[in-house]
Amino acid sequence: MTERNIQVSELDRRAVEDQRVEIVERKGIGHPDSICDGIAESVSRALSQAYLDRVGKVLHYNTDETQLVAGSAAPAFGGGEVVEPIYVLIVGRATKEYEGTHVPVDTIALGAARDYLAEHVPMLDYGTDVVVDVKLGQGSGDLVEVFGEEGATVPMANDTSYGVGHAPLTETERIVLDAEERLNGEYAADNPEIGADVKIMGKREGDRIDVTVAAAMIDAHVEDLDDYDDAVRGVEEFVAGVAREHTDREVGVEVNTADDYDDGSIYLTVTGTSAEMGDDGSVGRGNRANGLITPNRPMSMEATSGKNPVNHIGKIYNLLSTGIAESVVDEVDGIRDLQVRLLSQIGRPIDRPHVADAQVVTEADVDVGDIEADVRAIVDGELADVTNVTRRVIEGETRTF
Amino acid sequence: MTERNIQVSELDRRAVEDQRVEIVERKGIGHPDSICDGIAESVSRALSQAYLDRVGKVLHYNTDETQLVAGSAAPAFGGGEVVEPIYVLIVGRATKEYEGTHVPVDTIALGAARDYLAEHVPMLDYGTDVVVDVKLGQGSGDLVEVFGEEGATVPMANDTSYGVGHAPLTETERIVLDAEERLNGEYAADNPEIGADVKIMGKREGDRIDVTVAAAMIDAHVEDLDDYDDAVRGVEEFVAGVAREHTDREVGVEVNTADDYDDGSIYLTVTGTSAEMGDDGSVGRGNRANGLITPNRPMSMEATSGKNPVNHIGKIYNLLSTGIAESVVDEVDGIRDLQVRLLSQIGRPIDRPHVADAQVVTEADVDVGDIEADVRAIVDGELADVTNVTRRVIEGETRTF
Amino acid sequence: MTERNIQVSELDRRAVEDQRVEIVERKGIGHPDSICDGIAESVSRALSQAYLDRVGKVLHYNTDETQLVAGSAAPAFGGGEVVEPIYVLIVGRATKEYEGTHVPVDTIALGAARDYLAEHVPMLDYGTDVVVDVKLGQGSGDLVEVFGEEGATVPMANDTSYGVGHAPLTETERIVLDAEERLNGEYAADNPEIGADVKIMGKREGDRIDVTVAAAMIDAHVEDLDDYDDAVRGVEEFVAGVAREHTDREVGVEVNTADDYDDGSIYLTVTGTSAEMGDDGSVGRGNRANGLITPNRPMSMEATSGKNPVNHIGKIYNLLSTGIAESVVDEVDGIRDLQVRLLSQIGRPIDRPHVADAQVVTEADVDVGDIEADVRAIVDGELADVTNVTRRVIEGETRTF
């Protein structure tokens, strides 16, 4: 019998899928906020790995505050240029020395950011289109202590915090998430004109889903306005196709609705991100840990990206609650909507939350009592295996934004 | 008969007051995230005012990205010192010239930040404890256009965005909000040892409310550990008193629970904010527009502070939906919980949202149909008066965090 | 008998006073380069004093690299405004901890800069017209060692370096130096329109001295072009009067020669320094240690301002050679021109230079042999008293630019 405080109850609302109006948003990987999330998380992974390599354990750090200051650019059909560079400041603190071993956290952070940008926003020429600087403090003397031996015991919560996760995704959520990922994946591979900064908003009213896409086009691959229009149509068709894979509802797709061809006002960029021209970004201002912004669901304000995955409870509980929700839905039938909340208590082992709260909307023919034991067992097992979250984050297997 | 798309319906959940578990948080005015919110909003107000004074209308700007990099400090009973300054970077874009008139947006922004800090975190010695710098771009050429003549027509939405507001506050919400405000008000006036960085978390389980306060104490006003303990007890009693004004439920208050007197690990600061030592901050990472973080309620991710209040729909709709919810509850009886959502559509006048959605939980003896017309009328009136939100923001009458 | 390697010989050139063409320049206290020199030296003094106060000795530091990035401004008769702030970056390294005592070198440096600017360029509103930031490294581990016990032994030279000093000043040199100092002193006290950024060039051809003054006028104290012209005339007359105190030669004075009243192109500023508009500055780019730039004389490239005065040989030997030259000329008659060079050798006590070289141009009726012993004795005495240079620098009694 478990000692964990796990509560399973009925969720006192309709499943989101059954609500009348649903709004879902995803800022794609090249959106300024997502760039910050991505850099912050890549810096975090690089630091964790460096600590493991050099001292055998992850030391105190927190790098969840990257700030991006937009540049300015002069896009032009066939290829324009960045005029003023994007400026990125990596902010946080990290342990620089441990028992005589120095860890070059600044250069590690810069290297991680450079590698991340090269992979995910490859049109940005490093050092001219974007300047990345770093300010990592040493942090509080009190906190500069060891954060978990490798393979060792469960750490204590460092804060009173909570995490919340959901499953399964609604159709609208799946469309928004899948469309962005595939635009930045298979579609971009074949269509080099599409930039990494794709922002998708899905709105469902009853059985009508409208998907609005803002997609930054890369000028070097767009010859003229006709070409641009073709690019827009291409995205439209592709997203409509993706949507049809996820729903039988009526779907409308609109791409770059703010364009005005007569004015020549179109979403053309040099580098494929609006960060080149006027759009600043920060960590934690965009997608939540499950990759989406979902005003129909409770969300945590906590930024997940960039935080230390060993004992930063805000990060761990957001990821864990999402993981639990997904596991439960995978393994237990009859659940139409599930919300898992984890609330920590400072100083308590993180596998023993103050409360773990699983609330379900069951299918019509299922009663909460029918599945309660199964749900409880899964929650219990995942909590027991909490350090697995840490491992997966360090190995880059877990989405944080 | 109105042309606005206003929908009034029953909210398909229990009132938050009636839910079993409720979590509420507020980051006080001296918290690093709140400092950023406060600076960003004061910069915004100063720019709006400067534009009105100089060119008679508010020009394009957006300053919702202040980044704070923590300093380091050596607090000591009786008075320590800041070792490395806090660094604050004001980020955004603002129109620097309009029809031949130059507006010194950089120096205006710096002046606003300096004045704000002097008033709200007065222990920070400007220029040594904190360095403030500014990077304001000129922004997109397309967007550098006029944003609303004074006293004139309703602008068009600049984005597809939404806002959400609630009323009335629950007991727990009121306790958390009121406790922070009064600690930083009347209590601080009599007890100079309390810093501006007060973070309060309220957790209600059934009829038990636990209030956890983290209050940065100012070392110059704390002679020794006994004195510190007295200060902690003082806060505890004061918050307990505030709570009793708002509820008959059982209340527990804990202050600075992470302290360990034996280790000498206490929450002592030089300047009254954790920004002096390791806690970075950003705009939009803390309180929502109503001053609270409320995971039990839908929240918008949109940062409200620092945005242009003339046509930045993310800001306006968050403030307006909150305002509408409060007005409705003030004027219409029988509402136990009300949630107002406003969804914009790019290019549509902002007083004509795509949908304005008021969902209510009524008192047991009230039916939605009984109050629908009243609610609709109030929503309609507030939407018609949308430019009032702008005016109130510019005059500093509206909370944004 | 001394063990010091002191050489006294005849200088193989005419006295500068007797050369046909002589050029002399002084960048006044408000010139961007001088602002950097002044800040760097004030930071240095503040650090020395802080080290003495806290650990009883001056620890390793070097702060000779302040960089000023010009702002932009919109001056206007009656009072204009700064548009983009001047940015000042204090650069260097300083010991941050010594045997458990922390020294807050960053905040000390910022405080010193703020105080310096308030006193010497008072029109600059701190925090809006000028932003000052600091980057002080910890420096090489090898070098973070004690730099001289108070009142203790002579340190070793840290470098192979040299210093050079001269005396007496020529008439042209005295005019240039005195004019700048008195413009920024008695004249400014009575004429608030004159800014601190006064740059004076003196050129003598035979017996004709031309003094060219560039004087930044402060717009708040200048009503119109007539008023400006009066201000220019006032400076002209004042400088002519100063010149007449120093010479019987023919003197011409020109002020703000680049002005073009027809074009409205005049030297009007908001803050009294060209740093507000386009003129950047650095340490060591302007006046040498004696306050002048004298291409007719050998000069050291070494920046004097900002360096540690305890064992930074470049600083000490420039100041000491100047001091020696002045002492010799004060005490020994018959010297028309004197040049003192000190060359250090790494690792040798600084009171034992590799060579101390006094070269003289004697009056017609005096032979070097007549004064050699006296000169040698003074050089020897000043070298023996080398730590006095350190003391005087720390107490702010010595000019460094």
Add this chain to the structure above:
Amino acid sequence: MTERNIQVSELDRRAVEDQRVEIVERKGIGHPDSICDGIAESVSRALSQAYLDRVGKVLHYNTDETQLVAGSAAPAFGGGEVVEPIYVLIVGRATKEYEGTHVPVDTIALGAARDYLAEHVPMLDYGTDVVVDVKLGQGSGDLVEVFGEEGATVPMANDTSYGVGHAPLTETERIVLDAEERLNGEYAADNPEIGADVKIMGKREGDRIDVTVAAAMIDAHVEDLDDYDDAVRGVEEFVAGVAREHTDREVGVEVNTADDYDDGSIYLTVTGTSAEMGDDGSVGRGNRANGLITPNRPMSMEATSGKNPVNHIGKIYNLLSTGIAESVVDEVDGIRDLQVRLLSQIGRPIDRPHVADAQVVTEADVDVGDIEADVRAIVDGELADVTNVTRRVIEGETRTF
């Protein structure tokens, strides 16, 4: 007959070659000050070229203020690492728009700096070992005007300034210059352990020349202390060989004299420059326009690197006077030492200096009168061809440091 004010006269001192004590210094290409000079000049060349390419003429700019803030590093035999990056700030102003054509001066400057570092300090990993940022202002409205049509007329002097040049180099000067260039050339090609930061001081007393070399060794190519010692000996022998090519005087060479093998205190670096650990740098603090620091000769304080070569008189006259001196000595026999000074007058064409002053020390059997006409003719011709200096600078054919 020329209208130029050219004066040829006897120099009233001994040739530097004949003076008893001579000091010469060169900061090698990898020295922090030289890195700044090199970046500033490469930025200047890139801007000139970009202006010519885009608008057909060089527009106003000045980029002579690059600031380098040292990093920190942990060198180790076989290969260490940079811990904190070097920070380089490119400072200045440049015209960003001309008659509707935008010139991306910021990204051009960053690109030039990146290319320069890659070529000259190749061990510095861009973006991790060194972060380069840029602050280029728009500059004074008055000065944002065209600076010389291509192939067109001689511009007016922008300032009262002077330049000074010398020829021929003394033996000591040639040794110092040649040694550094060949260490960074042929020697480095064969000996990868030598870094670009080589600092050479030559001191001649009578007929004894002592050459002191400080050479940063690159740890990845140094296995152990023996290996290091071999590297030091290699430099010693090489420099001694270079010296013997230039002089028959007695020569002593010492390399890395501050090393202490017992303490393990040696000049080992990761990247081959002391900028990685504690040595900051600025433009104009090191070598003069002829590549040397020569306290025995008059020097201009003016920074040559980074300035606009079209009408920045400080740059042009320093380069031109050096060029004239070299031409005269090449073409006219009987000159033992020559000093050329050019003094500008604001608003006068730069080929018409206020005075051009050639002072010579002739060989024993030559009289100034014998060569005056030849000297005058060469000076006149070079002045007439002043725009050639501009062309050569833009094409990178002229040394500036």
